[in-house]
Amino acid sequence: MKEQLREAIRSLCRGYPEEYWRERDRERAYPEEFVRELTDAGYLACLIPEEYGGAGLGLREACVILEEINRSGGNAAACHAQMYTMGTLLRHGSEEQKERWLPPIASGELSLQAFAVTEPDAGSDTTKISTFAERVGDRYVVRGKKIFISRVQHSHLMVLLARTTPLEEVEKKTRGLSVFMVDLREAGDAVRVRPVDTMINHETNEVFFDELEIPAENLIGEEGSGFSYILGGMNAERILLASESVGDALYFTDRATEYAGERVVFDRPIGKNQGVQFPIARAYVRTRGAAALRDGAASLFDAGERCGAEANMCKYLASEAAWEAANAAMDTFGGYGFAEEYGVERKFREARLYMVAPVSNNLVLSYVGQHVLGMPRSF
Numbered sequence: 001m002k003e004q005l006r007e008a009i010r011s012l013c014r015g016y017p018e019e020y021w022r023e024r025d026r027e028r029a030y031p032e033e034f035v036r037e038l039t040d041a042g043y044l045a046c047l048i049p050e051e052y053g054g055a056g057l058g059l060r061e062a063c064v065i066l067e068e069i070n071r072s073g074g075n076a077a078a079c080h081a082q083m084y085t086m087g088t089l090l091r092h093g094s095e096e097q098k099e100r101w102l103p104p105i106a107s108g109e110l111s112l113q114a115f116a117v118t119e120p121d122a123g124s125d126t127t128k129i130s131t132f133a134e135r136v137g138d139r140y141v142v143r144g145k146k147i148f149i150s151r152v153q154h155s156h157l158m159v160l161l162a163r164t165t166p167l168e169e170v171e172k173k174t175r176g177l178s179v180f181m182v183d184l185r186e187a188g189d190a191v192r193v194r195p196v197d198t199m200i201n202h203e204t205n206e207v208f209f210d211e212l213e214i215p216a217e218n219l220i221g222e223e224g225s226g227f228s229y230i231l232g233g234m235n236a237e238r239i240l241l242a243s244e245s246v247g248d249a250l251y252f253t254d255r256a257t258e259y260a261g262e263r264v265v266f267d268r269p270i271g272k273n274q275g276v277q278f279p280i281a282r283a284y285v286r287t288r289g290a291a292a293l294r295d296g297a298a299s300l301f302d303a304g305e306r307c308g309a310e311a312n313m314c315k316y317l318a319s320e321a322a323w324e325a326a327n328a329a330m331d332t333f334g335g336y337g338f339a340e341e342y343g344v345e346r347k348f349r350e351a352r353l354y355m356v357a358p359v360s361n362n363l364v365l366s367y368v369g370q371h372v373l374g375m376p377r378s379f
C-alpha cells in the first residue's frame with residue numbers, strides 16, 4: 001500500500017518539475033495547479049475518515065505523501081496544513097461541527113489551511129498569548145494580533161487559539177485557552193492581514209483581530225481546554241513536517257550524488273574524492289535514522305498512543321539531517337549551487353525553515369531535557 005502510494009505521488013510530482021517550482025518561487029506565487037491536482041486526487045483529505053468523505057488513512061501514509069512531494073523538488077508547505085489542521089476538529093469537535101465542516105474540507109470546497117497560534121509578544125511561550133476572546137451572549141468577541149500565520153489568504157477557515165480567561169486568573173498557565181473555528185469569509189474588516197515577506201515562497205502574515213465576532217457554536221470542545229487540544233495536533237504536525245525534512249534531505253542527497261558522479265574536475269568525477277563523498281553519505285545515514293524515528297512516531301500516533309517525545313525528536317533529527325544534506329549539496333555543486341537554475345539554492349532556503357518552525361529546535365531540546373530525561377526545568 002505504502003509503495004503504491006509512494007509511486008502514485010512520484011508520478012503526480014513528475015508533472016511539476018524544477019522549473020515549475022523555480023518560477024513560483026521567483027514570483028512568490030501560489031502553486032495553484034499543483035494544489036488543485038493534489039486536492040482532486042484526494043491526497044489532502046487522506047486523514048479525514050471515510051464517513052466524512054476522506055480517505056481514512058493514517059499518519060504513516062500522510063508522511064509518505066509529504067516526503068515524496070519534497071523529495072521531488074516540490075514544496076509541500078504550500079498545502080500541508082489542509083491535511084492536518086482539521087485534526088483538532090476531528091478529535092475534539094462535536095458531531096454537528098464535524099458534519100458541517102469535514103465533508104467540504106475533504107472535497108476541497110473549503111480550505112482550512114490557517115492555524116493561528118504564534119504572537120509577537122509571546123513567541124515560543126504559547127501560554128503567554130494575549131489575543132482574547134470575550135464571551136458576549138451567544139458569541140465571542142476577539143481582539144488581538146498574531147504573527148507568521150501562514151496561508152490565511154488561501155483559506156476559507158482558520159483554527160484560532162485565544163485566551164478566554166486572563167493568565168492572572170488561571171491556576172495553571174495552560175488553562176484558560178480555547179480553540180475556535182473562524183470562518184474568514186464572514187470576518188469582513190474585523191480580520192486584517194498584512195503579508196510578511198520572507199526568504200522563501202511561503203505565504204505568511206501578520207493577522208489583526210479587531211472586534212471579530214465568532215458564533216459561540218464555533219468553539220471547539222470545552223472553553224479553557226484549548227491548549228491540550230492543540231498539543232495533540234502539534235504532535236501530528238511535527239511528525240508530518242519531519243517527513244518534509246526527510247524528503248528535502250533525500251532531494252539533496254539524490255541531486256548531490258548524481259552531480260558528484262557527472263562533474264569531472266582534475267580528470268575524474270568529483271564523487272571519487274572522499275572529501276566530496278563522505279558529507280553526502282553522512283547526511284544520508286542521518287536521514288535514514290531520522291526517517292526510522294519518524295516511522296516509529298507515526299505508528300504510535302496512529303495507534304492512539306503517547307508520542308510527544310518521538311514527535312519532537314523526529315522533527316529535530318529530520319530538520320538537522322536536511323540541513324546537513326543541504327550543505328553537503330551546496331558544497332558538491334560548488335559555484336553552481338548558487339545558480340538559480342540548479343534548484344539547490346531554493347531548496348537550501350526552504351529546508352532551513354524546519355529548524356525554527358513549527359517549533360524551534362532549542363525548544364525541542366528543552367522538552368527532551370526536562371520531560372524525557374527529567375532534568376530541572378529552565379522555564
Ligand SMILES: Cc1cc2nc3c(=O)[nH]c(=O)nc-3n(C[C@H](O)[C@H](O)[C@H](O)COP(=O)(O)OP(=O)(O)OC[C@H]3O[C@@H](n4cnc5c(N)ncnc54)[C@H](O)[C@@H]3O)c2cc1C
Nearest residue numbers: 115116117118123124148149150204357358359360362363
Ligand atoms: C515561514 C514561517 C511560517 C510560520 N507559520 C506559522 C503558522 O502558520 N502558525 C503559527 O502559529 N506560527 C507560525 N510560524 C511561527 C513559528 O512557529 C515560530 O516562529 C517558532 O515557533 C519560533 O517562535 P518565535 O519566532 O517567536 O521565536 P522566539 O520564541 O522569539 O525564539 C527566538 C530564539 O530564541 C530561542 N529560545 C527562546 N526561548 C528559549 C529557551 N528558553 N531556551 C533556549 N532557547 C530559547 C528559540 O529557540 C529561537 O532560536 C511560522 C514561522 C515562519 C518563519
